[in-house]
Every structure is written in C-alpha cells, then in structure tokens.
Amino acid sequence: DLIFPHHENEIAQSEGAFGEKFVNYWLHCEHLLVDNEKMSKSKGNFYILKDIVEKGYSPKAIRYLLMGTHYKQKLNFTLDSLEASGNALKKFKEFLLKLNSVEGGINNSKIDLLIEKTKTKFEESMDDDLNISEALAAVFNFMGEINKLMAESKLSKNDAKKTILLLEELDRVL
Numbered sequence: 188d189l190i191f192p193h194h195e196n197e198i199a200q201s202e203g204a205f206g207e208k209f210v211n212y213w214l215h216c217e218h219l220l221v222d223n224e225k226m227s228k229s230k231g232n233f234y235i236l237k238d239i240v241e242k243g244y245s246p247k248a249i250r251y252l253l254m255g256t257h258y259k260q261k262l263n264f265t266l267d268s269l270e271a272s273g274n275a276l277k278k279f280k281e282f283l284l285k286l287n288s289v290e291g292g293i294n295n296s297k298i299d300l301l302i303e304k305t306k307t308k309f310e311e312s313m314d315d316d317l318n319i320s321e322a323l324a325a326v327f328n329f330m331g332e333i334n335k336l337m338a339e340s341k342l343s344k345n346d347a348k349k350t351i352l353l354l355e356e357l358d359r360v361l
Contacts, residue, residue: 214317220263239269248273254361257319279354282330285337286351292343295336302353305329309357326357 194213201209218225221232239249244266252272256262305325312322333350336342342350 214258216258217261220261222265223263226264234264242266244269245273245276248276251276254319255323258317278330282334283351283354286333286347289337289342289344289347292340292346294343295341295346297336298342298346298349301329301332302349306353306356309360313360326354329353 194215198209198213220226221234224230224232226233236246236249240246248269249272252264252269253262255272305328308325309322312318312325315321333342336346
C-alpha cells in the first residue's frame, strides 16, 4: 500500500521543510504486527509511544524490541515481547555493574581475543544486510564468556575496562 511516489514524497517534504538532505538510505520495513495481526488504525490495534510509556514500559525497552528483528521480517509486537526486551536490557545493566565492580587482578590474555572476535562478528553481521539478530547474539555470547571469567576471578580491572569500551563502541552503532 506504499507504492510510488509515497516514499519519494516523504523525502521531498522532509528536505523542503529542513533545507538539507534527509537520508542516504531508505529502507522499508515489513509491516508491524500486533498480537499476530497487521497493525492498522481501521482495526484499532495500534499503540502510540506515549501510551506504552504511560503503561510503565521503558522507551529503551521499546527501542530494543523494535530494532531486534531484521527489517525484512515482520515484527509481532506484544506486551510479553516488550517485557522480554526490558529483561534483556536489565541483563546488560547488571553486567555493566558487575564489570564496574571488578578490582585488581592480572590481565587475562583471552580478553583481547574475545574482544576482537566479538567486534568482528558484530561488524560482519551488521554488514550482512543489517543482520541485527546475529549481531546481538555475538554480544550476548561475549557477555557469557566474560561472565565465566568473572566467576572464576580471571578478569582484571583493566580487562573490565576494555570490555566496557567495546560495549560502548557497539552501543554507538545500535
């Protein structure tokens, strides 16, 4: 239902309003589903951001849910999936808190290899038509490896700082 010249008009309107180039790339996502039905005003099965935030959901959890599916795949929006996104973000936050509490220790030679492997996998996944699921899996696998090292007290404060720097770098992409 978004046939030519719909997107071209959106770009022209934005450029006319702001006087500068709007975007370098335009990607059209699959339709958003809500509880396994196409979201539409006529069906009345749509949310606006304000409504979801007022229900107590974090804007970051909403963003994480929306970006977690490849743009060529349908996303089925449910409050349960939004809750799961919030839980995933909570794991990230708890992981960062643990990293920030690491003290002393001897540098682990595995850290630089894990960081390089994760960064490479993340970049390759994103370069593969924005394969966000695979990119996020690389981050979660990395977190699992680092958690094992922390549990065995094989992570130095310096290693933790390197880990945080990588996560900050990847977060800038996301």
